[in-house]
Amino acid sequence: MKKSGLFVTLEGPDGAGKTSVMSRLESRLKEKGIRYTATREPGGIRISEMIREIILDPSNTEMDARTEALLYAAARRQHLVQVIEPALQEGRVVLCDRFIDSSIAYQGAGRGIGTEDVREINRFAIGNVMPELTLLLDLPAEEGLARIERNRDKGREVNRLDAESLAFHRTVQKEYAAIAENEPDRVIRIDASGTLEETAEKAWTALKSRLP
Numbered sequence: 552m553k554k555s556g557l558f559v560t561l562e563g564p565d566g567a568g569k570t571s572v573m574s575r576l577e578s579r580l581k582e583k584g585i586r587y588t589a590t591r592e593p594g595g596i597r598i599s600e601m602i603r604e605i606i607l608d609p610s611n612t613e614m615d616a617r618t619e620a621l622l623y624a625a626a627r628r629q630h631l632v633q634v635i636e637p638a639l640q641e642g643r644v645v646l647c648d649r650f651i652d653s654s655i656a657y658q659g660a661g662r663g664i665g666t667e668d669v670r671e672i673n674r675f676a677i678g679n680v681m682p683e684l685t686l687l688l689d690l691p692a693e694e695g696l697a698r699i700e701r702n703r704d705k706g707r708e709v710n711r712l713d714a715e716s717l718a719f720h721r722t723v724q725k726e727y728a729a730i731a732e733n734e735p736d737r738v739i740r741i742d743a744s745g746t747l748e749e750t751a752e753k754a755w756t757a758l759k760s761r762l763p
Contacts, residue, residue: 556640556645559647560646562687563687563743564688567690568750569648571751572743572750577589579759587643588644588646590635590646591649592626592647592649592653593606593607594626599626607712612711620669623653631677655670655673660722660726683761687730687731687738688741688754689741694744739757
């Protein structure tokens with residue numbers, strides 16, 4: 552696929568503030584007159600949103616870990632061909648809330664399937680399309696879960712993964728750190744322990760440095 556846009560993903564543990572930070576990045580891009588597409592995973596389009604409902608439904612407690620990983624990859628493939636690739640071909644900046652790194656951290660490490668097996672599943676799904684820049688919002692698992700609890704009455708989605716143990720979320724955080732260490736040119740770690748405004752400013756500084 553020939554592309555002229557910039558593919559940017561936001562990653563991080565639950566409660567790190569990805570959705571809120573992305574909203575502020577959108578505002579900055581809009582102010583600059585830069586064409587962009589903002590989307591999320593799993594989801595972004597009808598088919599992938601339907602898969603999202605299945606994956607994150609708290610009542611689906613019997614779901615096998617490999618089934619979960621395959622569903623994420625299926626949703627990702629459809630999202631890629633319908634949203635991400637066309638936007639990049641149009642020269643847009645694509646902001647995506649989660650992508651392949653989430654699967655590696657949550658299913659590969661958190662579920663214990665194996666990070667390389669999950670990478671292989673996703674290689675089939677996405678081919679050679681990878682983000683040029685990943686903003687990793689870094690936050691201790693304990694603080695992320697505490698934020699989720701504080702925001703329960705503010706309409707934040709509380710899903711099946713949020714209900715996992717602290718040990719699970721610590722494993723996810725550790726794997727994210729490993730990804731960042733192994734791919735420093737792509738992944739920029741951003742301290743998300745401060746205020747939303749502080750985190751969003753750090754994210755914008757990182758994004759701005761990669762804009763055409």
